[in-house]
Every structure is written in C-alpha cells, then in structure tokens.
Amino acid sequence: MKGYAKACANIALAKYWGKSDEVLNLPAVPSVSVTLDALVTETTVERDASLSGDEVVIDGARDEKAARKVTALLDLVRAQAGVSLDDPRRFARVSSENHFPAASGLASSASGFAALTAAGARAYGAELSLEALSALARRGSASAARSLFGGFVELPAGVPGDGSLAARMLHPPSWWDVRVVIALVTKAPKAVASRDGMRETARTSPYWSAWLACSPGYAHAVKEAIAKRDLEALGSTMEASTFAMHASAWAAVPAVRYVRGVTLDVLDRVEALRRAGTGAWATMDAGPHVKVLCAAGDAERVAAAMRDAPGVIDVRVASPGDGVVVA
Ligand code: DP6
Numbered sequence: 453m454k455g456y457a458k459a460c461a462n463i464a465l466a467k468y469w470g471k472s473d474e475v476l477n478l479p480a481v482p483s484v485s486v487t488l489d490a491l492v493t494e495t496t497v498e499r500d501a502s503l504s505g506d507e508v509v510i511d512g513a514r515d516e517k518a519a520r521k522v523t524a525l526l527d528l529v530r531a532q533a534g535v536s537l538d539d540p541r542r543f544a545r546v547s548s549e550n551h552f553p554a555a556s557g558l559a560s561s562a563s564g565f566a567a568l569t570a571a572g573a574r575a576y577g578a579e580l581s582l583e584a585l586s587a588l589a590r591r592g593s594a595s596a597a598r599s600l601f602g603g604f605v606e607l608p609a610g611v612p613g614d615g616s617l618a619a620r621m622l623h624p625p626s627w628w629d630v631r632v633v634i635a636l637v638t639k640a641p642k643a644v645a646s647r648d649g650m651r652e653t654a655r656t657s658p659y660w661s662a663w664l665a666c667s668p669g670y671a672h673a674v675k676e677a678i679a680k681r682d683l684e685a686l687g688s689t690m691e692a693s694t695f696a697m698h699a700s701a702w703a704a705v706p707a708v709r710y711v712r713g714v715t716l717d718v719l720d721r722v723e724a725l726r727r728a729g730t731g732a733w734a735t736m737d738a739g740p741h742v743k744v745l746c747a748a749g750d751a752e753r754v755a756a757a758m759r760d761a762p763g764v765i766d767v768r769v770a771s772p773g774d775g776v777v778v779a
Contacts (some may be wrong), residue, residue: 455574459566460773461491466671478610481667489773493563497575501541533576565592566599586618602775625772631751635758646738663700687733714763
C-alpha cells in the first residue's frame with residue numbers, strides 16, 4: 453500500500469530535443485546521460501481509499517499543476533498493476549522532496565518522474581523490471597527514463613507507436629570517476645518548458661532537420677568517448693551537441709532562448725580554464741545554468757573558477773550516481 457523511491461537527476465552528454473511521438477512521449481533523437489549523485493529526489497506514494505483524487509505535496513506544499521501530471525503517470529502505473537481506472541478507491545497520497553540547491557529552477561522532472569514511477573509501482577504492487585519502469589517514467593518526461601539507471605545511460609530514439617522504449621545502462625557509476633560542476637546563475641523558474649520549446653523548434657526552426665541529422669552522430673561519439681574514457685572527446689562532443697540543440701531552438705520563430713548573458717560569461721570562464729590547461733567542458737539544458745564536465749582531480753579548481761564567476765549564485769559538484777532505490 454506504500455512505496456518509497458529515491459532517484460538522482462541526470463545530465464545529458466548527448467542531448468534529447470524533440471519528439472517522434474507526442475502521445476507516447478518518444479524522443480526523436482538518441483541521447484546519452486550521466487546520472488548525478490548530488491541531485492536527489494525522494495518520493496513516497498501511499499494508497500488511501502478515502503481520497504477522491506491523488507493528493508500531491510512537493511517540497512512541503514500542495515501542487516495542483518503537478519498533481520495532474522502525477523495522476524496521468526500513476527494511471528499508467530495503476531493500469532500495469534491491474535487497478536481499474538474506474539475504481540473510486542484507487543487514489544494515493546504522494547509526497548516528494550527534492551534535495552536540490554534551493555529554488556534553483558534546475559530540472560527535477562527526471563529524478564521526480566523516475567522516483568514517482570518506482571514508488572508508485574511498489575505502492576500498487578506492480579512487479580516491474582527496471583526496463584519497464586524506465587518505459588513508464590518516459591511517459592512523464594523522456595529524460596526520466598534515464599534516471600532509473602545509474603552511471604552512464606543511453607535512451608535510443610523512439611519509433612512512433614512503440615511505447616516499450618526504455619533507457620539502458622551503458623556503464624555503472626564506477627566505470628569513470630568524472631565530475632560535473634553545476635553553476636547556478638539564477639533562482640528564476642525557466643521561461644519556456646522544455647516540452648513547449650521542443651514543439652516550437654520542430655514546428656518553426658529551419659535548423660530542426662539539421663538537428664535531427666546530426667544527433668545520432670553525437671550520441672555515437674559520446675558512447676565511444678565513454679567506452680574509451682576519453683574526456684577530451686566526450687567534452688568536445690557534449691559541447692557540440694549542446695550548442696547544436698540550443699542553436700536549433702534559437703532559430704525557432706519566435707526564438708526559444710534559454711541562455712542569458714550570465715550563461716555566456718560562465719562559458720567564457722570555461723574556455724579560459726581550457727586555455728590555461730584544465731580540461732573543462734560546458735553544457736546547458738532548457739535553462740540558463742551551466743554544468744561543467746571535468747576530471748575528478750580538477751573539480752576543485754573548476755568549482756573555484758565557477759564560484760568566482762560574476763553572476764554565479766551557487767556551485768555544486770556531482771559524481772556519477774546510482775540508479776533508483778526502492779523500499
Ligand atoms: C534539454 O525530458 O524535460 O534537458 O520529455 O518533454 O518532459 P519531456 O522533456 P524533458 O527534456 C529534457 C531536455 C534536455 C536534454 C536532455 O535531458 O536530454
């Protein structure tokens with residue numbers, strides 16, 4: 453009747469941007485990520501037959517907007533568990549805590565939907581493999597499919613209509629002791645949800661077809677670099693994938709632009725680090741924050757440079773993290 457799960461966020465090394473099937477939430481391009489131990493979500497799902505709807509509390513506050521997404525995902529879990537969607541006693545109390553830098557606007561949907569799916573499956577008694585959980589979490593957020601797994605993870609592109617698509621682990625966290633230094637530049641929530649940004653990019657950007665054409669190559673090169681533990685190859689391909697994704701969005705009409713001036717200032721710092729001989733490479737997702745990939749031994753130097761950068765309000769250092777834990 454009750455399930456608990458803990459999941460980490462992840463950062464894409466080869467980016468997912470755009471869908472091949474909006475209903476099944478299938479990505480149009482393959483992506484590769486590393487799960488991050490420093491960004492954790494803990495979620496409890498407890499069935500309560502007295503409720504007339506799912507009750508959702510996130511970071512201590514009732515959240516009606518999130519509740520609709522939570523119910524949509526839990527309905528999929530309930531269907532897997534054989535719980536009828538007509539059963540008036542099917543609802544649950546959901547409580548989720550994000551252990552993220554306070555009000556950071558960092559994406560918590562990956563860890564959030566991964567933890568919700570696993571906790572929900574436990575609460576409703578659905579015995580599902582990690583792969584099946586990943587395919588379900590993908591319906592909430594495609595990046596969440598990757599957060600079921602630890603270490604280095606791949607999510608292939610989806611074939612329209614094939615709802616079974618799941619992520620898979622390429623290598624465990626112990627494979628490669630890299631670091632991701634997270635530089636937060638604002639506390640403001642993101643301007644455009646990634647879902648809307650992707651839709652507008654696909655609909656109006658002249659660079660959309662170029663993005664689709666380039667993405668499989670980025671994912672392939674990222675996987676090769678991880679297999680060889682070649683940080684320079686990984687970092688430079690991650691940057692190429694990042695800038696191609698943002699360029700495709702920027703060329704949408706009207707522009708979908710996530711970077712701010714302070715983002716560019718931080719990117720200058722990362723380039724300066726590289727010029728001075730420290731291997732450091734940057735990436736951004738659907739927001740202005742910068743995440744910097746580097747070797748474990750360089751993490752303190754990179755973090756210090758980020759703390760020193762104008763406009764940076766908080767810096768965290770993450771290592772490759774574990775997959776979902778259920779209890
Ligand atoms: C830029 O997984 O949040 O972070 O599937 O629509 O919920 P939906 O999108 P989401 O998109 C993440 C996009 C990204 C790149 C990535 O994580 O691969």
